[in-house]
Amino acid sequence: MADSVFAHVVRAPEDPILGVTVAYNKDSSPVKVNLGVGAYRTEEGKPLVLNVVRRAEQMLVNDTSRVKEYLSITGLADFNKLSAKLIFGADSPAIKENRVTTVQCLSGTGSLRVGAEFLARHYHEHTIYIPQPTWGNHPKIFTLAGLSVKYYRYYDPATRGLDFQGLLDDLTAAPSGAIVLLHACAHNPTGVDPTIDQWEKIRKLMRSKGLLPFFDSAYQGFASGNLDADAQSVRMFVADGGECLAAQSYAKNMGLYGERVGALSIVCKDSNVASKVESQLKMVIRPMYSNPPIHGASIVATILKDRQMYDEWTVELKAMADRIISMRQQLYDAMQARGTPGDWSHIIKQIGMFTFTGLNVEQVSFMTREYHIYMTSDGRISMAGLSSRTVPHLADAMHAAVTRTA
Ligand SMILES: Cc1ncc(COP(=O)(O)O)c(C=O)c1O
Known part of the structure; x- marks a missing residue:
C-alpha cells in the first residue's frame, strides 16, 4: 500500500x-x-443545566407550531434585539437610534471571529492590541482572521493586580485607530478588572486617540451576580456616542456551553452606517457557516422576553456567582x-x-x-x-x- x-x-x-x-x-x-x-x-x-433553561426547552418542544427551517444569515431577530438590550441596557440611546447592528453567532468565539473578519475587510487599521496575558484563543482567532496582534501590559505579577500604568503607556504608544480588545468583566485568566475610575481613564485615552474598542463579554452576570454591573464598562463606552464592537457569549451565564449561542454587536455613529455594516457582516457569515443554529438562540429569546423567566434566570445566575x-x-x-x-x-x-x-x-x-x-x-x-x-x-x-x- x-x-x-x-x-x-x-x-x-x-x-x-x-x-x-x-x-x-x-x-x-x-x-x-x-x-x-x-x-x-x-x-x-x-x-x-439551569431550571429556567429546562423550562424554556420544554416550552419549545411542546410548541408544535415550531419548525426547523433555516434562520436568516444574521440569526433569530428576537434573540438579536434582546441580546443588544442585555449588554447595552434597555434604555440605551444607541439602540433607540437604530445604530446598533447585532448578529447571532457561534457563542463568544464565533462572535469574535466574525467581528475580526469584518474588521480585517473593512477597517483601515489591522493591528489589534490584546491584554498580556489573555484567553489563549484570542491571538489565534485574530491572527487567522487577518489582523495583526500586539499586546498591551495588563497584569502585574508583583501585586497580582492590574498594571494600570503599563496599560495606559502601551495604549498611548499604540497607533491611532488601532483596535483594542477589552474583557468587559472577569478578565480571563487573571480575574483582575479595572475599577470604574480606571475604566473611565481608559475610555478617555482610547477616545482621544481614536482607538477602536472591541469588547469580549463572556461573563456578564457571572462575575458579580449582577447583569447590569458586569456590563458597566461596555455601557460607558457606548454612552459617549462613540463606536465599538461587542462579542457576547451565553455559554457561562446561561450554562449553554455546547449550544454555541452568542452575538456580535457593532455600535455605529448612525443607522445608515449600521445597516451597511450589517449587510457586510452577512457577507462574512454566509460563506463561513451560512446561518447559525436555532435551538440555543430560541432558549435565550424565550427567557429574555418573559419577565418571570428573566427574573428566574437572574436568581439562578446569582446563585452560581x-x-x-x-x-x-x-x-x-x-x-x-x-x-x-x-x-x-x-x-x-x-x-x-x-x-x-x-x-x-x-x-x-x-x-x-x-x-x-x-x-x-x-x-x-x-x-x-x-x-x-x-x-x-x-x-x-x-x-x-x-x-x-x-
Ligand atoms: C475571555 C473569553 N472570551 C470568549 C470565550 C468564548 O467562549 P465560548 O465560545 O464558549 O462562548 C471564553 C471562554 O472561555 C472566554 O473566557
Whole structure:
C-alpha cells in the first residue's frame, strides 16, 4: 500500500486549556480534581443545566407550531434585539437610534471571529492590541482572521493586580485607530478588572486617540451576580456616542456551553452606517457557516422576553456567582489556616471564574504529580470547578507546592 497522502502531517499539540481535561481523564486517582476548564460545576462537582433553561426547552418542544427551517444569515431577530438590550441596557440611546447592528453567532468565539473578519475587510487599521496575558484563543482567532496582534501590559505579577500604568503607556504608544480588545468583566485568566475610575481613564485615552474598542463579554452576570454591573464598562463606552464592537457569549451565564449561542454587536455613529455594516457582516457569515443554529438562540429569546423567566434566570445566575465567591473565601481561609507563606488576598480580590494563583510552572506540575490537581500551566484555577469538599485538598496541595518546591 502506498503511503497516505497525509503522511507528512505533523501532530499538533493539544490545546493548552482543553488538553488539561484530556490529562485529567487519563488519571485514575479517586482524589483527582479538574480546575482547568472554564465550566461551572455544582457543589457536587456536576455540570448544571439551569431550571429556567429546562423550562424554556420544554416550552419549545411542546410548541408544535415550531419548525426547523433555516434562520436568516444574521440569526433569530428576537434573540438579536434582546441580546443588544442585555449588554447595552434597555434604555440605551444607541439602540433607540437604530445604530446598533447585532448578529447571532457561534457563542463568544464565533462572535469574535466574525467581528475580526469584518474588521480585517473593512477597517483601515489591522493591528489589534490584546491584554498580556489573555484567553489563549484570542491571538489565534485574530491572527487567522487577518489582523495583526500586539499586546498591551495588563497584569502585574508583583501585586497580582492590574498594571494600570503599563496599560495606559502601551495604549498611548499604540497607533491611532488601532483596535483594542477589552474583557468587559472577569478578565480571563487573571480575574483582575479595572475599577470604574480606571475604566473611565481608559475610555478617555482610547477616545482621544481614536482607538477602536472591541469588547469580549463572556461573563456578564457571572462575575458579580449582577447583569447590569458586569456590563458597566461596555455601557460607558457606548454612552459617549462613540463606536465599538461587542462579542457576547451565553455559554457561562446561561450554562449553554455546547449550544454555541452568542452575538456580535457593532455600535455605529448612525443607522445608515449600521445597516451597511450589517449587510457586510452577512457577507462574512454566509460563506463561513451560512446561518447559525436555532435551538440555543430560541432558549435565550424565550427567557429574555418573559419577565418571570428573566427574573428566574437572574436568581439562578446569582446563585452560581455566589457559589464561586464563596469558594474564593473558603480557599483563602484554608490558606490562612495552613499559614502558607505569602499574601493570598488576591484569591478574594480577583473576580469571576478564575483565580490567577501566582503559582509557577514547577509548582503546577508538582500539584498535578503529587495531588492529582489539574490546571493550566500558568497557575490559573477555575473556582467554578471547586467545592467545599475539594478546597482542603487544593489548599494542602498549594501549601506543599509553595513550601516544598524552589
Ligand atoms: C475571555 C473569553 N472570551 C470568549 C470565550 C468564548 O467562549 P465560548 O465560545 O464558549 O462562548 C471564553 C471562554 O472561555 C472566554 O473566557
